[in-house]
Amino acid sequence: MRLLVLGGTRFLSHAVATEAVTRGHTVTCAARGESGQVPTGAHLVKVDRDADDGLDALTGDFDAVVDVARISFPWVRRAVDTLAGRVGHWTFVSSISVYAEPDKINDELLPPRETEDDMESYGHIKVASENAVREAFPDAFIARAGLLTGPGDLSDRFGYWPARMSQGGQVVTPDADQLTGYLDVRDAATWLVDAAETQLKGTFDVTGPAVPLSNLLREMAAGFDVELVPVAEDVLVKHGVQAWMGPKSLPLWLPESHRLMASRDAGPALAAGLKPRPLADAVEGALAHERAMGLDRERKAGLTAAEEAAVLAAL
Template identity: 60%
Template structure:
């Protein structure tokens, strides 16, 4: 097959392109080429999706399948559909479970209410002030894909993606922290969490292009309570740890934030998002998503952490100094 990956230099796009190349497909990656390299064996075509004619370098090329990993721009998605939507046989759009409107309500399936669509070009700065923007742009993008590609489209609402190339430091925080051992500050919560390794997600996306799988799926692994996941990570690492549990209220009082960002405990969901990571994985698993073992997922995340540097300034989590300070305050 001839596969166009809109992206291909970072995380999900890179992993999809690498998997497609590994299987012997001809892979073209369309990107600025500023965020990194494309996988060996793929061809980079430099484009600028911020401008109306930015895909012009691809004019005249034909593809059997397209994979679009556009993050926060509806216009990127629309322009790609205008250029290639009619000619390709399969179209995958990587969306997000952030598209759902009610993360505090128990989910029932992919038909759950979505956020209102917004046809804007988002930025990380805008998202800081408008946390629903990301999900709303994904909804608008999904609708554009459905309208243009119809029965040949697969929409993957991905959950928390882990593994090599992860730029968000959330799952990786726990892999490196538990590997270090000692007294580990954890949130005293019982909500579920779900992960999907980027390599497994990529393999499934390439499978879908090969087999013509279509529909809307939550791209997540099986759900389990966060305390169970943290215990399981410590077990596969053989880590000597003592969990120091603190209530959400106490953590907030001590300046520790949920989920992500500076001075946070990643994967801890606030009450307003209690069921965000309790999606039904069964449809995706039945359609071929095959999660690797937790040991493999943790090893991949930890290798990536070590490549980036364990002592770096993190996107999410607590520094050893901040964690010790909070644990001391709890003891006092």
């Protein structure tokens, strides 16, 4: 298979290219080439997706395309316009952020937006991008990614926990039973390459089965010498601890306004071939990545040692 990955140098797109090369496919990665290296065995074509002619360096036909365009509608529109007629199958990686009511479980989508490129418009842009892909490729595979974890993740939303637990002692956790799903990036990549090979079509939420957050954290802690200290949500808020991510936060804990965002139904994706690995394997991969980056680095999410100590002292 001749596979074009629009990206290929970071996280999911790099994992997709790696998986495809491992299977013996001919892999072309289209990227600026500034965020990292493409996998050994893949071919880099340097492109500038901000330019009107930025994809002109891509020549020839491809059996399949995987596009992980993050937040720019023009990138997606330009790609489908440039490559229409030269591609057999199209995969677009969207997001569960397209859903309008993250505190409810339904399929209502946000209104599409095509012009803004800020994070507040992220879900709206993904909706518009999905529409553009379907217009050009009615049999496209739309993969609405949930929380992806593992090697290459720079968000700290999952990796914080095995990193913190590996250091032992008392670990502050949110006393919350909200349903939480996640998926190792390597499993997502495997399924995306499967989909390209089989020309899977349709729209799926790409996540693993959701379990109560407290259960997930207890299972994660099983391999570490730690004492989990569940703290009531109102107490965390009182002490200035934020939900989800950002400074002084506890990752995976969601505010009421987004309480069900991480509990999308994985059933259709599982029935279509998605195979999540055991939690222990996902934790091991995330921890190896965390150690490679440095456990004591400044983080995008989580509590510092001093912040956690202050919460514990106040209980």
